[in-house]
Amino acid sequence: MRTIEVIKGGAFSTVQDMGRYGYQRYGVPVSGALDQFALRVGNMLLGNEEGDAGLETTFLGPTLRFHFDATIAITGGDLSPFLDGQAIPGWTTVSVPGGSTLSFKGPKDGIRSYVCVRGGIDVPVVMGSRSTFTRSRFGGFHGRALATGDMVPVADPDSGSPQPTERSLASQDVPRYGRHHTLHVTMGPQDDAFTTDGIDTFLASEFTVTPMFDRMGNRLDGPVIQHKKGADIISDGTTRGAVQVPGSGKPIVLLADCGTTGGYTKIATVISTDLPRMAQAQPGDTVVFRAVSLEEAHRALREQEAVIASLSR
């Protein structure tokens, strides 16, 4: 059996893929990897489908024993991965002989690391996705974070996929997350609900990531962003990346597990290519927002897609 035994679950390790589309109209969040770039690159390096499921680990990673000869790629934040006591690099394929143990010694850069395995994590598909949505307890591994004793199944690689060779992401393409994050945003959809001062405050101030951060979103602290009349709107659709400003005037950046609808004004939306930076931020990190046009956001996206496409084989 191609299984990974969970020796320790770590702070919060879940199975995630590229998310669950088509069910938001029923109130089902998209979920999926918070750092989609990392998951996709990991899968591409391994010759997997880019949307195959991997393990998203948080802050203190898990300890995992591989019960088969595996090839893995660890991407995203650098949580100091070790294989049988030996440090291993990220953003590259690593051979893991059966019986080896993967562990993490703690975060060096970023807080979410992706353990991608050749073949992909093989849990049942729920509503078109293998992603875990812990709040409603479905998807992923029994709808919950991994815990000691779990045996996580890994699929056989496609028979047509090439034999694994050692492959790495070019070093100039490897993200460095740091502790200070510049997030580019497109304004709106409700930027007209804010005063000119409010918009200036949003775009010219530094905000701090608070301890209230999870897969739903990151609450930020900083100067109050002023509304014209109030923070409440008739509930409408909410998307990952939306910067919600409730009555407190303190922004919340929504992430993959956010509700599908919400009743707070959204001043701006973080562009897709910068969203991984928010997912890799930890309490105490600082954040500034910079407005770009939709065209600039799409250009950044094309550039990133070209990096990912260059990894296909």
Next chain:
Amino acid sequence: MSQYPRFLPVGDKALCIELGDSISEATNRWVHGLSREIGSLGARGVLEVVPTYRSLVVYYDPQSISYADLTSRIREMEGPLGEGEAVAARLVEIPTLYGGEYGPDIGDVAEHNGISEAEVIEIHSSADYLVYMMGFLPGFPYLGGMSERIATPRLKTPRSAIPAGSVAIAERQTGIYPVESPGGWRLIGRTPISLFDPGREPPVEIEPGDYLRFVQVDESEYVDVQSRMRAGTYALVMHQMGRTQ
């Protein structure tokens, strides 16, 4: 000329189309009509459409369709389907066991409004409620159309666990808890209908844009529907409402 529809980019992978700035059945029917039309366009790169009270969000893949192409395709089709020209709606019956242990707050609702429990049931089950949208919890319907005569404030201290299927009132809204969850709404009854089941395809029994009617059942009918629901042999009782308007 109306300022609606109003097209707003929502980041680089979604588009919001606002059709009004208030909660009304006419606007919401327009939302659901347009939502279905966009869904049936089958346009390459359109991932999904999420209807809400007075707007909808269209998720798209900018690698497959540009924002300009997407908006112009929707503008072209939005012409004939104007406000109020909604498509036919379904009326779905929700068998409900009122009061007792299934609806422990029905006495509070009666007392707050100075009426009897029987009148609460009579009022609650005699209206047709529009499912304006779903959200908050998977499968949770936001319903409109409840009489003010049974409006009741939320509990001061929310319950830590409300059973799935609970039919409840908060202020001037009524709703159904699709899954067990904490909450402060007043519980007046329970339906054996499983509103959300992640293992079922589709996972929901009702759709945004449907109308719901609560139909009072007794305990034996409740148990009967519940066992058929679990066996997968229960079919919702539905009526076609025809073209509204």
